Amino acid sequence: MALVSLTDVTKSYPSPEKGGAPIVAVDSVSLEVEAGDVYGIIGYSGAGKSTLVRLINALEPTTSGTIEVGGREITTMPERELRGIRLEIGMIFQQFNLFNSKTVRANIAYPLQVAGASKAEITARVDELLAFVGLTDKARNYPDQLSGGQKQRVGIARALATSPRLLLADEATSALDPETTQEVLELLKRVNREFGVTIVIITHEMDVIQSIATKVAVMDGGRVIESGDVFDVFSAPKNASSARFVSTVVKGIPSPAEVVVLRERHEGRIVTISFRDGDASQAAVFLDLANAGLEFELVYGGINDIQGRAFGHLTLAIRGADAAVDAVLAKIGARAEVTEVA
Amino acid sequence: MDRLFELGPEFWEAAFETLYMVALTLLFGGLAGLLLGMVLYTTRPGSLLSNKPVFTIVNVVINFFRPIPFIIFIAAVQPLSRLVIGTGIGNDALVFALSIAASFAIARIVEQNLLTVSPGVVEAARAMGAGPIRILRTVVLPEALGPLILGYTFVLVAIVDMTAVAGLIGGGGLGNFAVVYGYRQYQPLITWAAVILIIVFVQLAQFFGNWLARKVMRR
Numbered sequence: 287m288a289l290v291s292l293t294d295v296t297k298s299y300p301s302p303e304k305g306g307a308p309i310v311a312v313d314s315v316s317l318e319v320e321a322g323d324v325y326g327i328i329g330y331s332g333a334g335k336s337t338l339v340r341l342i343n344a345l346e347p348t349t350s351g352t353i354e355v356g357g358r359e360i361t362t363m364p365e366r367e368l369r370g371i372r373l374e375i376g377m378i379f380q381q382f383n384l385f386n387s388k389t390v391r392a393n394i395a396y397p398l399q400v401a402g403a404s405k406a407e408i409t410a411r412v413d414e415l416l417a418f419v420g421l422t423d424k425a426r427n428y429p430d431q432l433s434g435g436q437k438q439r440v441g442i443a444r445a446l447a448t449s450p451r452l453l454l455a456d457e458a459t460s461a462l463d464p465e466t467t468q469e470v471l472e473l474l475k476r477v478n479r480e481f482g483v484t485i486v487i488i489t490h491e492m493d494v495i496q497s498i499a500t501k502v503a504v505m506d507g508g509r510v511i512e513s514g515d516v517f518d519v520f521s522a523p524k525n526a527s528s529a530r531f532v533s534t535v536v537k538g539i540p541s542p543a544e545v546v547v548l549r550e551r552h553e554g555r556i557v558t559i560s561f562r563d564g565d566a567s568q569a570a571v572f573l574d575l576a577n578a579g580l581e582f583e584l585v586y587g588g589i590n591d592i593q594g595r596a597f598g599h600l601t602l603a604i605r606g607a608d609a610a611v612d613a614v615l616a617k618i619g620a621r622a623e624v625t626e627v628a
Numbered sequence: 629m630d631r632l633f634e635l636g637p638e639f640w641e642a643a644f645e646t647l648y649m650v651a652l653t654l655l656f657g658g659l660a661g662l663l664l665g666m667v668l669y670t671t672r673p674g675s676l677l678s679n680k681p682v683f684t685i686v687n688v689v690i691n692f693f694r695p696i697p698f699i700i701f702i703a704a705v706q707p708l709s710r711l712v713i714g715t716g717i718g719n720d721a722l723v724f725a726l727s728i729a730a731s732f733a734i735a736r737i738v739e740q741n742l743l744t745v746s747p748g749v750v751e752a753a754r755a756m757g758a759g760p761i762r763i764l765r766t767v768v769l770p771e772a773l774g775p776l777i778l779g780y781t782f783v784l785v786a787i788v789d790m791t792a793v794a795g796l797i798g799g800g801g802l803g804n805f806a807v808v809y810g811y812r813q814y815q816p817l818i819t820w821a822a823v824i825l826i827i828v829f830v831q832l833a834q835f836f837g838n839w840l841a842r843k844v845m846r847r
Binding site for chain 1: 746748749751752753754755756757758759762766767770771773844846
């Protein structure tokens with residue numbers, strides 16, 4: 287059974303102007319997060335993803351639709367009961383949102399105090415978490431004495447304090463430089479692997495999805511326009527908006543401007559062949575072309591790796607009799623995706 | 629100068645009375661103001677216990693009383709003072725009026741300082757399952773403590789200023805001393821002695837407030 291399950295969820299806000307149409311931030315979204323997933327939700331700012339994540343721990347009430355967390359329907363739950371649910375859901379934020387008046391230790395201890403843990407339990411658990419995020423020597427420091435990456439590690443330790451099954455990450459790396467981003471993502475991967483914590487991560491950066499997520503949902507205008515395994519969405523996006531996101535990190539597909547340049551430089555027909563693991567091997571494709579006696583050259587391309595699975599796009603300029611080229615392309619097209627670009 | 633030495637005992641008594649009025653006002657008005665300020669902060673639309681009717685009523689009441697000049701307010705509140713503390717004159721009556729007036733000003737200062745606490749930090753505490761009262765007590769107040777101390781220091785100075793009119797309802801203090809022995813008897817030296825002591829009080833209070841706020845904010 288799914289750990290988080292959203293069915294037809296809509297969230298709208300009253301219009302800021304009197305009598306205006308309400309603003310729909312999340313529009314009939316349905317998605318399922320399985321236990322153990324790292325579920326990425328990607329979209330441009332204003333796509334509704336931050337609102338969506340706040341519906342999952344009921345920081346914002348849902349307008350319509352149902353949300354189940356761990357099999358319990360939370361949309362109709364009274365506030366007092368929701369607090370218990372929130373103890374089982376950790377959350378980290380773009381701006382870290384640490385308590386500046388409290389030390390690192392007190393920050394991490396806070397959710398445990400809310401949960402009513404004993405002093406001894408709190409001390410032991412905080413020590414454990416400090417060691418896990420590598421900040422044992424910073425226990426007595428205040429947040430303003432830490433770097434951005436360290437602050438987010440405190441945020442993660444604090445979110446994990448009550449051993450939640452689910453961690454919500456709201457643009458958790460967007461305020462960090464690329465190197466620190468990787469550090470924090472590695473830590474989140476460990477959280478997922480070592481503690482089995484399910485993670486829902488909101489981001490506008492595709493490389494965050496690429497390096498950590500197993501499933502992805504692409505949001506635009508409050509709707510989920512595409513979702514599925516990261517490999518599938520990356521290697522064969524079905525939607526123009528998803529394709530735009532994918533193109534920011536996937537190498538090998540020439541842009542329209544690049545196609546014009548390729549056309550000027552190379553004779554023959556220019557064709558992009560897309561491979562996914564399990565499809566035809568490149569060797570077989572090259573062999574087909576050689577056997578047909580066609581002259582070809584590799585003019586553009588790239589191979590990508592998503593969680594150990596490879597896919598790639600190779601653009602070739604093929605010269606020869608049209609009929610012969612058509613025949614070979616049909617043969618290759620039976621095993622890999624072939625797009626004639628110019 | 630001789631006259632000042634003659635008045636020594638009265639002078640020190642007046643100084644003590646000023647401290648007495650300031651301290652009690654800060655205690656009663658400070659607590660009432662803190663409470664009102666917290667009510668304003670928590671009931672504000674979109675806040676922890678958002679409650680529009682309560683917010684509107686408290687807001688309007690404060691706006692109603694705040695602009696009344698203190699010297700008029702003392703007279704207006706005199707019947708209530710007789711009812712509550714049994715007297716409408718003297719230092720205690722002044723403390724009564726001043727506590728009410730100060731609590732409205734303090735409520736605004738508390739509200740403003742609590743509002744500077746990042747909504748993200750409050751949201752983080754909510755996400756951890758903390759309830760509104762706990763968040764107010766363990767997150768919002770501690771996060772705003774530094775600016776709150778500076779706000780109270782600011783009010784303290786204003787309260788010292790307001791105690792100067794105590795003479796109007798038969799109270800004492802340095803203000804009354806300066807008027808009775810200095811101004812009315814053409815003794816500028818006496819007036820200035822009271823002025824200088826008030827300045828010393830205010831400076832000490834400001835130094836202490838700054839020091840405490842710096843300590844809390846660690847900068």
